Amino acid sequence: MIFQVINMSFALPEIFMMVMACIVLLVSAFMGKDSSSVSYWLSQFTLLITAFIIYLSISGTGGITFYGSYIKDPLSDILKLSICIINIFVLSYSWYYLKVRNLFNGEYYALATFATLGMLIMVSSTHFITLYLGLELLSLCLYAMVAMKRKSAMATEAAMKYFILGALASGMLLYGMSIIYGATGSLSLASISTAIQIGHLDNTVLSFGLVFLTIGIGFKFGAVPFHMWLPDVYHGAPTAVTLFISTAPKIAAFSMIMRLFVDGLENLHQYWQGMLIVLSVLSMIIGNVVAIAQTNLKRMLAYSTISHVGFLLLGVLSGTNEGYAASMFYVLIYALTTSGSFGMIILMGRNGFEADNISDYKGMNERNPWFAFMMLILMFSMAGIPPMAGFYTKLMVIKSLISVDLILLAIIAVLMSVVGAFYYLRMIKVMYFENPIEQIKLQAPIDIRILFSSNALLVLLIGIFPSSLMTICITIFS
Amino acid sequence: MQHLIFYSFASILLFTSMMVIIVRNPVRAALCLVLSFFTSAAIWLFLEAEFLAITLVLVYVGAVMVLFLFVVMMLDIAETPLQEGFTRYFHVGIFVAFVITIEMIAVLGASHFGLGILPSPIEHPEGYSNTKALGRLLYTIYVYPFEISAVILTVAIVAAITLTLRKKKRKTQDPADQIKVCREDRIRIVKMSVASPQKDNEEVES
Numbered sequence: 242m243i244f245q246v247i248n249m250s251f252a253l254p255e256i257f258m259m260v261m262a263c264i265v266l267l268v269s270a271f272m273g274k275d276s277s278s279v280s281y282w283l284s285q286f287t288l289l290i291t292a293f294i295i296y297l298s299i300s301g302t303g304g305i306t307f308y309g310s311y312i313k314d315p316l317s318d319i320l321k322l323s324i325c326i327i328n329i330f331v332l333s334y335s336w337y338y339l340k341v342r343n344l345f346n347g348e349y350y351a352l353a354t355f356a357t358l359g360m361l362i363m364v365s366s367t368h369f370i371t372l373y374l375g376l377e378l379l380s381l382c383l384y385a386m387v388a389m390k391r392k393s394a395m396a397t398e399a400a401m402k403y404f405i406l407g408a409l410a411s412g413m414l415l416y417g418m419s420i421i422y423g424a425t426g427s428l429s430l431a432s433i434s435t436a437i438q439i440g441h442l443d444n445t446v447l448s449f450g451l452v453f454l455t456i457g458i459g460f461k462f463g464a465v466p467f468h469m470w471l472p473d474v475y476h477g478a479p480t481a482v483t484l485f486i487s488t489a490p491k492i493a494a495f496s497m498i499m500r501l502f503v504d505g506l507e508n509l510h511q512y513w514q515g516m517l518i519v520l521s522v523l524s525m526i527i528g529n530v531v532a533i534a535q536t537n538l539k540r541m542l543a544y545s546t547i548s549h550v551g552f553l554l555l556g557v558l559s560g561t562n563e564g565y566a567a568s569m570f571y572v573l574i575y576a577l578t579t580s581g582s583f584g585m586i587i588l589m590g591r592n593g594f595e596a597d598n599i600s601d602y603k604g605m606n607e608r609n610p611w612f613a614f615m616m617l618i619l620m621f622s623m624a625g626i627p628p629m630a631g632f633y634t635k636l637m638v639i640k641s642l643i644s645v646d647l648i649l650l651a652i653i654a655v656l657m658s659v660v661g662a663f664y665y666l667r668m669i670k671v672m673y674f675e676n677p678i679e680q681i682k683l684q685a686p687i688d689i690r691i692l693f694s695s696n697a698l699l700v701l702l703i704g705i706f707p708s709s710l711m712t713i714c715i716t717i718f719s
Numbered sequence: 720m721q722h723l724i725f726y727s728f729a730s731i732l733l734f735t736s737m738m739v740i741i742v743r744n745p746v747r748a749a750l751c752l753v754l755s756f757f758t759s760a761a762i763w764l765f766l767e768a769e770f771l772a773i774t775l776v777l778v779y780v781g782a783v784m785v786l787f788l789f790v791v792m793m794l795d796i797a798e799t800p801l802q803e804g805f806t807r808y809f810h811v812g813i814f815v816a817f818v819i820t821i822e823m824i825a826v827l828g829a830s831h832f833g834l835g836i837l838p839s840p841i842e843h844p845e846g847y848s849n850t851k852a853l854g855r856l857l858y859t860i861y862v863y864p865f866e867i868s869a870v871i872l873t874v875a876i877v878a879a880i881t882l883t884l885r886k887k888k889r890k891t892q893d894p895a896d897q898i899k900v901c902r903e904d905r906i907r908i909v910k911m912s913v914a915s916p917q918k919d920n921e922e923v924e925s
Contacts, residue, residue, distance in 0.1 A: 247862075252863075259870060262870075263873075266873075266877060307862065307863035308859070308860040308861075308862075308863075310861075310863045310864060311863055348877060348881045351877060352874070352877065352878065352881075355870065355873075355874050355877075358870065362867060368864070370861070370864045371863060371864050371867065374864055374867040374868060374871065375867065377871055378867060378870060378871050378874060381871060381874050381875060381878060382874055382878070384878070385874075385877070385878030385881060385882060388882055389881060389882070391882065423832065443831050443836070445825075445826055445831060446826055446831050446832075449822070449826040
């Protein structure tokens with residue numbers, strides 16, 4: 242057996258994060274009741290330093306280490322950096338939410354840090370086993386976080402659904418991986434790719450495995466017809482946890498599909514393209530149409546997530562570098578916008594009151610014009626109205642579709658985003674043109690207000706100057 | 720002979736796995752699971768994976784399932800509600816299972832995985848140790864996944880404790896506090912006037 246020298250320096254962000262996650266855990270275990278603020282600041286510190294480490298290593302050389310299970314490339318660097326930054330936003334919102342309601346102790350932040358670690362592992366894995374373990378680490382933390390509000394029946398039900406369906410999806414994914422392993426004789430994505438390229442492989446077996454991989458990915462993304470868990474989990478979980486689930490894990494899921502389908506199985510593009518078309522068209526139609534009927538904002542955002550997942554898959558299925566870049570841009574903007582939208586729900590709520598009904602936003606403009614305007618930016622961005630960032634993401638995805646002559650799909654996508662615009666605009670109508678039910682002032686402290694405003698303004702800023710982030714996405718895939 | 724043993728173990732495995740789901744009594748279901756673990760361990764022995772076979776018996780049958788049986792016996796789980804909807808979705812379930820079985824037969828049969836396509840496994844030399852080979856792989860090539868699984872186990876225990884720990888006020892003794900106690904903490908001496916008709920000076924416990 243040949244021993245290689247493992248280049249540990251590539252994995253510095255993960256190593257640092259793991260050590261710090263253990264420290265957060267120990268601190269919250271020993272400090273007991275009043276540990277939450279210490280572990281909160283400690284986990285924010287961890288995210289910040291990890292982001293800094295990743296930022297410093299961006300210009301460095303990339304490569305594969307740990308005997309072909311770990312990869313450092315531009316894609317992993319940028320995705321990891323954005324996961325850390327998004328999670329800094331998310332944890333700040335969560336902290337306010339949990340502090341006001343006096344929920345959960347330090348364990349929440351320990352689990353959140355471990356979940357972030359899982360995402361980082363997923364993003365830089367080039368091996369079936371590492372990818373799967375990263376995914377499981379992430380999912381286990383999320384199941385626990387959803388279930389943490391033990392007294393709430395809804396949260397328990399949501400956690401149960403999430404756990405069982407998640408376990409089923411993991412089983413599907415593993416089965417697909419084992420079939421692919423049977424066909425190619427390797428678990429490493431790079432060697433699978435070369436094995437397929439050389440040929441002489443049984444395409445029936447490969448596509449059989451691919452079906453199960455697609456189902457697993459569909460479940461994790463929440464694409465129709467594997468979306469059943471998503472609205473219930475979003476609705477049932479405490480808003481802070483919903484916020485956590487709906488943002489950074491989507492970026493990790495994007496990296497999963499890129500690693501599996503593009504790094505590993507790009508030569509089977511003709512097989513997975515068809516499956517992804519079905520998933521994405523169904524997601525766009527069902528997500529957008531069902532969202533119209535929702536009166537609960539969290540449920541509406543859940544269905545809007547499903548439709549966004551459909552859009553995101555469009556870029557991937559085009560199979561070109563342009564399409565991958567479009568999807569990446571899409572998922573980054575999506576995570577930022579969603580973090581703002583759920584941030585608004587957190588900002589509006591107070592102890593004993595969740596502002597998760599659309600009617601709670603009636604007359605927001607009279608109560609607080611500035612935050613109504615911020616929400617307007619976020620909703621416009623979700624609907625894809627220029628000059629918000631959401632417009633350019635949709636534009637890029639549709640452009641990549643047209644360049645590979647999938648005109649019909651592009652038309653469906655445009656039509657469905659018009660349908661989607663309805664319920665985002667209804668939200669704006671409720672805020673600006675209806676009379677407020679209650680006159681209670683917003684109670685949120687100044688720091689959370691600044692955070693929310695900067696989040697929304699960032700969406701606007703990227704919308705006005707989209708080229709820098711776009712260029713980063715495009716250069717990664719060229 | 721080998722074929723005979725393999726097929727008998729395989730059919731027992733399939734039968735018991737079916738029973739795990741079908742049987743109404745949870746204790747019986749758990750026992751069926753034990754048997755299915757045991758038979759799959761036997762099948763692993765055929766594949767010359769002794770270490771995995773022994774671990775399966777020791778860890779799953781010996782530890783996990785015994786614990787599980789205890790839990791099932793202690794909790795009084797009602798039998799009927801678990802079967803709710805079983806008959807309603809039976810037809811759909813049978814249909815889906817049928818389709819999947821056909822597909823699996825079509826793909827996983829000898830035409831795709833037969834000896835003509837895949838090379839037969841290499842005979843191991845005398846004195847080959849499965850355990851040693853596994854250990855060598857785990858701590859070298861698979862060291863990164865190995866570490867990640869350690870983190871997953873940590874998260875699992877954290878999650879389990881978070882979800883089940885009830886915060887009760889426990890009555891515990893603190894020897895240090897007990898020793899530090901002095902007379903003044905417990906006894907208050909009250910001076911009363913002698914003129915009072917009924918009472919004398921007395922010690923009142925606080």
